[in-house]
Each structure stands twice: as structure tokens, then as C-alpha cells.
Amino acid sequence: MRASEQILDRLEREPALDPVAERVSAFWSTVLRSPRLRDLLSGRRIGHPLHPAAVLVPAGTLLGATALDLTRDPDLRPAARRLIGIGLLSAAPAAVAGWSDWLDTEDAERRVGLVHAASNVVGIASYATSWWQRRRGGTGLAAGLTGAAALGLGGWLGGHLAYALGVGVDTTAFQHGPAEWTDVLAASEVTTALHQVDVGAVSVLLTRVDGRVVAIDNRCTHRGGPLADGERDGDCVVCPWHASRFDLISGAPLQGPASRPQPVYEVREVDGRVEIRRTEVRALRTNPVGPQPARALAGRH
Numbered sequence: 001m002r003a004s005e006q007i008l009d010r011l012e013r014e015p016a017l018d019p020v021a022e023r024v025s026a027f028w029s030t031v032l033r034s035p036r037l038r039d040l041l042s043g044r045r046i047g048h049p050l051h052p053a054a055v056l057v058p059a060g061t062l063l064g065a066t067a068l069d070l071t072r073d074p075d076l077r078p079a080a081r082r083l084i085g086i087g088l089l090s091a092a093p094a095a096v097a098g099w100s101d102w103l104d105t106e107d108a109e110r111r112v113g114l115v116h117a118a119s120n121v122v123g124i125a126s127y128a129t130s131w132w133q134r135r136r137g138g139t140g141l142a143a144g145l146t147g148a149a150a151l152g153l154g155g156w157l158g159g160h161l162a163y164a165l166g167v168g169v170d171t172t173a174f175q176h177g178p179a180e181w182t183d184v185l186a187a188s189e190v191t192t193a194l195h196q197v198d199v200g201a202v203s204v205l206l207t208r209v210d211g212r213v214v215a216i217d218n219r220c221t222h223r224g225g226p227l228a229d230g231e232r233d234g235d236c237v238v239c240p241w242h243a244s245r246f247d248l249i250s251g252a253p254l255q256g257p258a259s260r261p262q263p264v265y266e267v268r269e270v271d272g273r274v275e276i277r278r279t280e281v282r283a284l285r286t287n288p289v290g291p292q293p294a295r296a297l298a299g300r301h
């Protein structure tokens with residue numbers, strides 16, 4: 001195992017981080033107790049988590065300032081200081097969005113997320129020190145370089161969170177529902193209650209809206225909560241884990257923290273039976289998990 005993998009594996013399993021995470025979680029749960037604020041920070045309105053987009057400005061400006069410093073051109077020093085100022089101001093909303101995402105993590109994701117955040121806090125504090133030193137006539141170079149190193153570490157861990165641990169990824173991204181019409185249940189069994197049916201490796205939520213049978217993916221796109229175990233509220237379903245609210249017809253998230261819509265299945269009734277299918281155009285969804293329909297593999301390799 002490479003050294004980087006060993007470090008990450010150690011972090012994922014480090015129990016000493018758990019008590020710290022508990023205290024930090026209690027703090028942010030209090031600060032971010034407003035569901036409307038959590039919804040705003042989730043990124044639901046832009047269709048994916050806000051945090052990765054929000055870090056672009058602070059990361060770009062702060063690291064840009066360090067790049068200017070490295071030119072050793074004294075004429076660029078005022079520009080570098082301004083970039084640091086912009087970076088520090090824009091870091092606050094990006095960080096709060098990240099803490100909001102972190103609150104809905106557990107175990108390894110929570111431990112790595114905590115160290116990711118700590119690295120970024122060190123990075124921001126270092127750049128703040130650098131800005132202050134520059135204001136007093138100093139170079140602020142060492143503090144800036146320290147900040148860049150800490151942000152680099154934080155970015156590396158953030159990449160691990162997203163690309164290896166899947167935090168923020170639509171949890172249905174690799175699921176493949178039936179491409180052909182598939183019998184799932186007798187129509188008489190489908191009521192306005194929330195019904196879960198398993199179709200191959202995919203779990204589907206069936207219910208009736210205005211008498212019509214509708215079907216959406218049962219796995220919440222946020223962190224994978226089982227929607228059929230949630231509550232129905234009008235034409236919506238509320239996830240039992242973090243209370244995201246989804247429209248039962250369109251699958252759209254109407255309340256975060258989920259930012260991605262639930263996959264929707266076509267439904268028809270034939271001879272008293274309910275059949276569903278979903279036409280898929282996404283390559284990673286047609287590279288299925290679990291039992292693999294022959295059609296999904298046709299034409300590959």
C-alpha cells in the first residue's frame with residue numbers, strides 16, 4: 001500500500017478523532033439548526049453541493065496570491081495582499097457550507113472530513129496572519145506559504161472525501177434500473193402508502209398520487225436513506241435520515257440537504273399489474289452494480 005493510502009486508511013480508522021468530532025458536531029448542529037439555512041447551504045438550488053463550488057474563490061485567490069509572491073516582484077505585492085483579502089472574506093461562506101455537509105457524515109467520512117476542515121482552518125489562519133503582516137509592512141511570505149501547504153493538504157483530503165468516499169456524490173449515480181418494462185407488483189396492492197419493491201439491485205418506491213401509480217428510486221440521493229421508511233407529506237416524501245423532501249412525481253428535491261433529484265421510473269399498468277422501466281443515457285449508470293442486464297453491456301469493450 002502506498003504511503004498516501006496508508007495515511008488515509010489510518011485517518012479513516014482513527015478513533016481519537018471521534019470525541020473531537022462529537023464536540024464539533026454539537027457546535028455546528030446548534031449554529032446550523034435552521035432547516036432553511038441548511039437547505040440554502042446544501043446547494044439544492046444549483047443542483048449539486050454548494051461547498052465544492054464555493055471554495056473556488058478562496059482557493060483561487062489565496063493560492064494566486066502565493067503565486068504572485070513567488071515571482072518576487074515587489075510591484076505585485078499590493079495585488080497579492082488584495083487577493084488574500086478577497087480570499088479571506090470568501091472563505092467564510094464556503095467553510096460554513098462545508099460544515100453543513102459534514103454534519104451529515106458518519107464514521108470514516110466524518111473523521112476525514114474533520115481533518116480536511118482542520119487543515120483548511122490552519123490554511124485560512126495562516127493567510128490571515130500573512131495579510132496582517134503585510135499590512136504592517138512585512139512580507140508575510142512564510143505565513144502565506146504555510147497557508148498554501150495547509151490548503152493543499154485540505155484539498156487532497158477533500159478530493160479523497162468526494163472521489164474515494166463519495167461524500168456529496170448522488171448515491172444513485174451508479175444504479176441501473178430496468179431498461180425494459182418490468183413487472184413489479186399487482187396494481188391493487190399499490191395504495192397511497194409508501195411501498196418498496198426491489199428490482200434487481202435497485203430499490204424502487206411506489207405509491208399513488210391523484211390515483212396514478214408513480215415510481216422513484218427508493219435510495220435517497222443525499223446519503224442513501226430508504227425513502228419508503230420516511231413519511232409522506234402531500235405529494236412529497238420526507239427522507240427518514242436528514243428530512244430532505246422530494247416530489248413524488250418529478251423526484252425533484254424541494255427541501256435539502258439533498259441537492260440531487262430522485263431518478264424517476266416510467267410506470268404503466270397492464271392486466272392489473274404495475275410495470276416500470278427507465279431509459280438511461282448516463283454511461284456510469286449503464287455500467288451496472290449487481291446483476292447485469294445483457295443490454296447494459298452490449299457494445300462495451
Ligand code: FES
Binds near residue numbers: 220221223241257
Ligand atoms: S439520506 Fe440525507 S436526506 Fe436522505
